[in-house]
Amino acid sequence: MSKLKPNRVQFLEYKPAEVDYAAAKFVVLPVPYEATTTYGKGTKNGPAAILSASQYVENFDEELWHEPCEEAGIFTGRPVSVGELSGKRVAGVLADNKVPVILGGEHSITPLVVRACAEKYKDLSVLQFDAHADLRDTYHGAKDSHACVMRRVLEICPAVQVGIRSISEEGYEFAKKTGQLSKIHWAEHLEIADKITTQLSNNVYITFDVDAFDPAIMPSTGTPEPGGLLWYEALDILKAVCRQKNVVGFDVTEFSPQKGNRAPDFMIARLIYKIMGFIGAKNQ
Numbered sequence: 001m002s003k004l005k006p007n008r009v010q011f012l013e014y015k016p017a018e019v020d021y022a023a024a025k026f027v028v029l030p031v032p033y034e035a036t037t038t039y040g041k042g043t044k045n046g047p048a049a050i051l052s053a054s055q056y057v058e059n060f061d062e063e064l065w066h067e068p069c070e071e072a073g074i075f076t077g078r079p080v081s082v083g084e085l086s087g088k089r090v091a092g093v094l095a096d097n098k099v100p101v102i103l104g105g106e107h108s109i110t111p112l113v114v115r116a117c118a119e120k121y122k123d124l125s126v127l128q129f130d131a132h133a134d135l136r137d138t139y140h141g142a143k144d145s146h147a148c149v150m151r152r153v154l155e156i157c158p159a160v161q162v163g164i165r166s167i168s169e170e171g172y173e174f175a176k177k178t179g180q181l182s183k184i185h186w187a188e189h190l191e192i193a194d195k196i197t198t199q200l201s202n203n204v205y206i207t208f209d210v211d212a213f214d215p216a217i218m219p220s221t222g223t224p225e226p227g228g229l230l231w232y233e234a235l236d237i238l239k240a241v242c243r244q245k246n247v248v249g250f251d252v253t254e255f256s257p258q259k260g261n262r263a264p265d266f267m268i269a270r271l272i273y274k275i276m277g278f279i280g281a282k283n284q
């Protein structure tokens, strides 16, 4: 069993002394990493803002009619560096049969987590929520840029992309050539959740770039795009996937909190707890 120290601020209103790694199903790892963001900055402040907002999230889920945190257990570890993330940290959590929940930080951390998940779960696919296809091979000379995330992921396992409304010519040509185009669900013509689910394998990792949401409800992100998902649209897809598939881990990235606007912080805290509830509900 991994020996992780609890973070001072836990997800939801728990004190560090009240959480138990051994009994937890979900292990939250804050990764306040920011190196390649290109437009708005501040995603390194994302994890702390999410944890802070989560203190005010109601434990009881109004839709599931129970307290997911009481049934599954949530442990929040201390902030993790990218070096630790690419090392054994996620692998250790997976080896303990827990679901890693990664709080970004910029999106470029995702391939590191996907690689660890793919080593444990052979039949893995990735479900990406994002405004951007992120299919460039390099961006500003870097292969590990946040604009190349899904290109790196596709080197590891298949992926389905949802909410997309921005793609480079290079990314489009790549998607056309490789057949990935059929797995891109454009924001303007969002498929029903079941269509998306049929393209996924049984073991699924979810990467949720918060700019998938309409910037009207999610302005707190570095590269906002007009259009995009609303709250219930996102939940419908997540619910279907979590109920029909084995979701082995997930991340939420590119969240850059803005001073004076707390609604997006709270929405992301609730999004994370919703996903936990949907995953937990499946095993009842």
Ligand SMILES: [Mn+2]
Pocket (backbone or CB within 6 Å): 130, 131, 132, 209, 211, 212, 223, 254
């Ligand atoms: Mn994006």
